Amino acid sequence: MATEIRVPTLGESVTEATIGRWFKKKGEAIAVDEPVVELETDKVTIEVPASAAGTLEEISAEEGATVEVGALLGMIGEGNGEAVSAKSGKSAAKEEKTEPADEGEGNGKAPGGKLVDVNVPSAGESVTEAQVGEVYKKVGDTVKADEAILELETDKAAQEVMAPVAGVIRELAVESGDEVKVGALLARIEEGASAGAGKKEAKAAAKQEEKQEARVGEAASTASRDVRHGGGGGESARPPAPAAAKLMEEHGLKESEIAGSGKEGQVLKGDVLAAIERGKDAGRGAPSEPAEKPKVARAPSTGDDEAREERVKMTRLRQTIARRLKEAQEAAAMLTTFNEVDMTAVMELRKKYKDLFEKKHGVKLGFMGFFSKAVCHALHEIPAVNAEIDGTDIIYKNYCHIGVAVGTDKGLVVPVVRDADRMTIAEIEKEIGRLGAAARDGKLSLAEMQGGTFTISNGGVYGSLMSTPILNAPQSGILGMHKIQERPMVVGGQVVVRPMMYLALSYDHRIVDGKEAVTFLVRVKEVLEDPERLVLDL
Incomplete structure (x- = not known):
């Protein structure tokens, strides 16, 4: 029986989105909860996961098309449900999601335990991102359904993210202080598992460490790229989203003139609209660089004073x-x-x-x-x-x-x-x-x-x-x-x-x-x- 892929609810005031890209081609296998297509609104980009395993049987809306909430995106037909290697840097996450569990003593799970993603929840009409506060659990910890895993601080309030199922934390994709967008992966829980000291925990911890090292390396690479391009004035890591690119062409804007708020600095439709509005406010048809706000000079302090100071990042x-x-x-x-x-x-x-x-x-x-x-x-x-x-x-x-x-x-x-x-x-x-x-x-x-x-x-x-x-x-x-x-x-x-x-x-x-x-x-x-x-x- 075929399963429909439809545009999910996107927020109180958001009624349509643009197809950013398809992660799968027609005929390719898909696993449960594996991202199939990326949607772009004027506020955020989100990934639509598969609700069933199978094969991508039909693509009803091509990349660049504008679709309304509830519109049909595609169909998943019956198949073996085994995910193929994912694209665009997603292979590690997808392979981990679909790889068979290690067998052996102490792995703390029944064979074939399902990994359940815990994502940043929708937090209201105008809230698109949050800051990770306190993380209550670590990899290998047991959680009960509806037990708090971590705390998110949005620009409205602090809220706890609960475990959707009971099981064991197999991956933490974030740590305290990280900035995350709505829909981003926070953790993965192996449903029905119990804590143990077997191979699975060791592998999860090792992968967690590898991902942390990769994030550090990526940050260093990004900083180096920003220096080469004059402190962030160069190209973004990803091309503008289709709707954003169309707007930029219509208004004669360049990518270097707009600060992208999407993943990897991608320019979204909302970024372009904001840039156009700034241009109108300044009496111009299009903006160049936004006016830099004057910074308040800090009071001079001696070396002894600085040693007794404490710098703490403001909460969101x-x-x-x-x-x-x-x-x-x-x-x-x-x-x-x-x-x-x-x-x-x-x-x-x-x-x-x-x-x-x-x-x-x-x-x-x-x-x-x-x-x-x-x-x-x-x-x-x-x-x-x-x-x-x-x-x-x-x-x-x-x-x-x-x-x-x-x-x-x-x-x-x-x-x-x-x-x-x-x-x-x-x-x-x-x-x-x-x-x-x-x-x-x-x-x-x-x-x-x-x-x-x-x-x-x-x-x-x-x-x-x-x-x-x-x-x-x-x-x-x-x-x-x-x-x-x-x-x-x-x-x-x-x-x-x-x-x-x-x-x-x-x-x-x-x-x-x-x-x-x-x-x-x-x-x-x-x-x-x-x-x-x-x-x-x-």
């Missing part, structure tokens, strides 16, 4: 935090307005009902529930603060997905309480507690950090008295909470001591007017100083 999450915050400052006309709120009413309400609240709902009554409800109340009245700019359009969000900034040991993350305006204070407190725990444990999913319309940042937990929070783009507003501090206030002509908190609203002045920003903050203040307004919707 930290790099993205830095980039996004800077982009937010550069893109938005950001302004901050301040007010202060008397927290007496909220604090008395908490004191009066905190025990009963916790007994009934199983969660402590904190301040975030009150602030979230107050913010939602104000967002309904001032919808511009809950909107975003998309080109020349303004998108008004008729829902309140409130992002709550959480500090972790790896950086700041912002999980989202979805439809907070439809939730009770108890429901909000429970969700914030769940998301906060997941953030600190590094177990937040990307879905839990996407789609926020407004953000609340509580610097008060760290003792901050006043700050100017930076927008969480593309949102148009962020509320900064601060430390509650007793101060003398004049109330009814009398000086009294009240627990006061400074509030700061940073907003995008392109979409939010000053009057709207001030009114928004006043509404938050009014609700917090008189919580009964929430009950009466005032």
Whole structure:
């Protein structure tokens, strides 16, 4: 019975791809999970593996053709399923995948054990690469199904990669600190095997060492090639992908003018589109070299100082935090307005009902529930603060997905309480507690950090008295909470001591007017100083 090869799902916003190259010719044998064809999107190149062993019976889409998600690529017919020697530098991986297992004592497996690939999972619409963090397992270790093998750090969060099957790690294709793209091989697991000290483990370890040496040699070769070509201005290791080459020809661009982000420096369609856009931004039809960003000079240090310094590479999450915050400052006309709120009413309400609240709902009554409800109340009245700019359009969000900034040991993350305006204070407190725990444990999913319309940042937990929070783009507003501090206030002509908190609203002045920003903050203040307004919707 023939097996279809179809275009897989390529991501939330990606609907089509270009056939990069076929690794097999019609009539050639294919093994299960062996890459058959390479697809190129404007974001990444991916390899489509065979779901069954057999012979490539039909090729329905030739190289260079554009195909949609779900389109038929080819057919695999019945055959012996033995993989032939692979091309384009893939022979080592394919031969290892299909070679028969060593027989003998201590090999820890039943004859014919299947090797299962563990690849970099899809991590969201705009995430195409990740950095390998901690590697929990080594070659020869036993793993259970759904047990963590290693950690990946994307520009959104850190996530653990789980073993799809139980067995033994036979290959680790990466190590801590490596940069990998979506779909790249991370490890291979021999399904159903148990750990042992036989020939298979020794061979796997030896091959792992050989691959490491090969990577070092390849890096040295690449560096040498870059020097010969003037520091990276020469040809890439692979020719541009077909769709990229076509675009380059249409716009008169040269390969040397574009930095490729694909495998081995291959220029992808998205690289060309980005280059064209840079050219438009610079007032030119086509770019030459992207303008070099000015580098901040390091402070001079003596030899003794340098000996006491420690240089640590920024995690991908930290790099993205830095980039996004800077982009937010550069893109938005950001302004901050301040007010202060008397927290007496909220604090008395908490004191009066905190025990009963916790007994009934199983969660402590904190301040975030009150602030979230107050913010939602104000967002309904001032919808511009809950909107975003998309080109020349303004998108008004008729829902309140409130992002709550959480500090972790790896950086700041912002999980989202979805439809907070439809939730009770108890429901909000429970969700914030769940998301906060997941953030600190590094177990937040990307879905839990996407789609926020407004953000609340509580610097008060760290003792901050006043700050100017930076927008969480593309949102148009962020509320900064601060430390509650007793101060003398004049109330009814009398000086009294009240627990006061400074509030700061940073907003995008392109979409939010000053009057709207001030009114928004006043509404938050009014609700917090008189919580009964929430009950009466005032």
